[in-house]
Amino acid sequence: MTYIAELLVANEAYAAARANVADPRPGRRLAIVTCMDARIDVFAALGLHLGEAHVIRNAGGRVTDDVLRSLALSSQVLGVDTVVVMQHTKCGLAGVTDEELRALTGADLGFFPIDDHAAALREDIEMLSATPYLEPLEVIAGFVYDVESGEIEDVVRWERPA
């Protein structure tokens, strides 16, 4: 059996037993931006359930144009007022340069490498808080998830001034 066939077999059992969520608006008015790293189980790590949060993932969990695109819809259309940006320890984007990542991949792209987690989180949260069309956002938090202990470090917090 191929891996793809295994996925489809697993889906049969899932579809038979799944919980149905009718409302597309995240129940906790929450969006999580985090890394695609396979070691992070976002819902379990944060005590979330199906239907409660948007999860936007990319390499590094950085705020890119495509993250802004998704958050425009989260905040303006789907009721999200809180964002958590969660980077993690042992990330493949930490401690490397754009030049190294371009050489590694052959892709002439900006990879948003992370030199320092706190600085990168502050930079990304600054961008989110300063983006005019994200004005429905009231709270933005920056976390670092430890992939070895499962613990989260609460690093940066922004709240919209009253």
Ligand SMILES: [Zn+2]
């Ligand atoms: Zn990562």
